[in-house]
Amino acid sequence: MAVFLAAAVWMFLLAPEPAYFVNSAETGHQLAGALNLLHFAQSPHVDYVTSYGPGRYWVSAFGLWLADGGLFGELLTRSAGHAVYLVLLFVVLRRVGASTAMASLLLAAAALALPPGHKYWTALCPILVLYAVQRWCMAGSRRAAFGTGATIGFAALFRPDYGLFALVPGLVAVATGSGAPGTRRRLAGELFAGMLAPLLPWLLLVGANHDLGRFFADWAQVGSAVGSGLGLPHPLLSWTDITLSAAFAFVVGVPLTGLLQCRLAPHATRGLQRFALAVHLFALVNLVQSSHRADWPHLFQGIAPAFVSLAVVLVRGSDGIRSSVLRLAFPLLLAALLLPGRAVAPSRPATAARNWAAAALPKAEFARRHVDATPIGRVAAVARRCLAPANPTAFFPFTPQLHYFAERPFAGGLPFLAPGFFDTVNRQRRAVEQLERERPALLFWAEGFAYDGRADRNSTRTHALVHAYVVSHYQRAGLVDGHTVFRRTGAVMPSPDCDSLPQK
Numbered sequence: 001m002a003v004f005l006a007a008a009v010w011m012f013l014l015a016p017e018p019a020y021f022v023n024s025a026e027t028g029h030q031l032a033g034a035l036n037l038l039h040f041a042q043s044p045h046v047d048y049v050t051s052y053g054p055g056r057y058w059v060s061a062f063g064l065w066l067a068d069g070g071l072f073g074e075l076l077t078r079s080a081g082h083a084v085y086l087v088l089l090f091v092v093l094r095r096v097g098a099s100t101a102m103a104s105l106l107l108a109a110a111a112l113a114l115p116p117g118h119k120y121w122t123a124l125c126p127i128l129v130l131y132a133v134q135r136w137c138m139a140g141s142r143r144a145a146f147g148t149g150a151t152i153g154f155a156a157l158f159r160p161d162y163g164l165f166a167l168v169p170g171l172v173a174v175a176t177g178s179g180a181p182g183t184r185r186r187l188a189g190e191l192f193a194g195m196l197a198p199l200l201p202w203l204l205l206v207g208a209n210h211d212l213g214r215f216f217a218d219w220a221q222v223g224s225a226v227g228s229g230l231g232l233p234h235p236l237l238s239w240t241d242i243t244l245s246a247a248f249a250f251v252v253g254v255p256l257t258g259l260l261q262c263r264l265a266p267h268a269t270r271g272l273q274r275f276a277l278a279v280h281l282f283a284l285v286n287l288v289q290s291s292h293r294a295d296w297p298h299l300f301q302g303i304a305p306a307f308v309s310l311a312v313v314l315v316r317g318s319d320g321i322r323s324s325v326l327r328l329a330f331p332l333l334l335a336a337l338l339l340p341g342r343a344v345a346p347s348r349p350a351t352a353a354r355n356w357a358a359a360a361l362p363k364a365e366f367a368r369r370h371v372d373a374t375p376i377g378r379v380a381a382v383a384r385r386c387l388a389p390a391n392p393t394a395f396f397p398f399t400p401q402l403h404y405f406a407e408r409p410f411a412g413g414l415p416f417l418a419p420g421f422f423d424t425v426n427r428q429r430r431a432v433e434q435l436e437r438e439r440p441a442l443l444f445w446a447e448g449f450a451y452d453g454r455a456d457r458n459s460t461r462t463h464a465l466v467h468a469y470v471v472s473h474y475q476r477a478g479l480v481d482g483h484t485v486f487r488r489t490g491a492v493m494p495s496p497d498c499d500s501l502p503q504k
Helices: 002-013 018-023 025-039 055-066 072-095 100-112 121-139 144-158 160-175 181-209 212-229 242-264 270-290 296-302 304-316 324-341 349-359 363-370 375-386 401-406 425-438 464-473
Strands: 442-445 474-480 483-488
Touching (some): 002 072, 002 100, 018 363, 025 072, 055 121, 072 121, 121 296, 121 304, 144 181, 242 304, 242 324, 296 324, 304 324, 442 464, 442 474
Antiparallel strands (some): 442 483, 474 483
16 A cells, blocks of 8 residues: 555656657657547448557547546556556565565666656566466466466557567476476466457457558558657667666666576576566566667656566575675665656656646647647647538647647547558558548648658658658648648638748
8 A cells, every 4th residue: 555655656757847748759659549539430440550559549638538538547657567567566566575674776767767757568568477476386376377368468458569478487387387288388378368358359450441451561561660760879888878787787777687596596486486587587578669769758657567577686696696685686786776867856846747737738728738839739720610520630750749739630540650650652652542532621730840850761761652641632721830731633622821831
């Protein structure tokens, strides 16, 4: 209970300012997908493409439903996700033998290194899987294989590659279990049946509307292509940011040390030996998603299993490090290494209360106070004034929060544009075909924006076919805060104001 209360207070203090929801494109993408589910019956992978699974949109849709379209439900669900993660992490740490002091220090390090708010599931899902694997390997709980599989399937609902990463400790638990080969086959069957349980309804929905083969091909292509398209030099190779490189080195070194420990000094307790092997491999594999764009936020998205990995290394190495004080130095060192990358600092209680109160405002009042006078608000106003509520549009390349504030669905099956994100010739042609079917009256495109300030990552180049279609079928009707407003040739506007848009 004390850990839960501490986590709840921490999440209360971490409530972001209203400007965060206005300017965060990643959060806006999630909110836009949720809005489309609730109001326009647009489902991911059915009506538009995405590298994520439906889980993140479902949870956000639940939050919007709770708050009647406002932001309080979104803030509440993501805060709850982070709080549950911290509580489960503490439980797993204690169950593998970490002392209260060690578990508390590792929990504090984890609290400092929370992933961005909208990515709460990148920490919650791995720890949920490890909670199930720990019960399987160390407690021998009944039906553990099926339960572990269900947590893996749950992770895959948020992003398919997270399901693949989470499969690793499950397979280790199957492979290292005692018994005849037939027993292992039965456990493997239960594991995969558990995975399928949360995924089957979604796969049936996708299969009923599209070719499942195309769905898997799309996901496989975009997962690797976006990684390379938005890649940055890895800190372990460049060492231009010493603090980030040192943090990566520590987080990678811990599970490698643990694997060497498993090889050289097998533990007398078979359950801990099995779990140790599972968690160390998982900690390494889970960092793969942190490697394509290896910055602080992506490190924090992949770090959760490493906290458990460090605890297991220290618990198993207690004979070599007899001083409990010395053992506690390692969690402190990890916290010190992660501190420079902390993205959000806790607010004073009064400030945090104001941030929660702002999120609790009705959506229209939140927009009046915090959005309308901003560039996002001015672009959204044009979309609301010049497009009927159900008319799709696009805010390319990467301001999807405009869909949430303008309350207009995605056009062209593309929630945003990014290097590697469905930018092959065939996939761009699919987007053009969908745009031709939908014939949206207005499209918005920030043609001057380039990811990382690199000209080769400008969407007019990475998605040249889509841009060429827009230029040939639309007229430049205005320029609103960096967004060119493209009006389809011959489209009739609902308001005379839409015939004379700003040119700035």
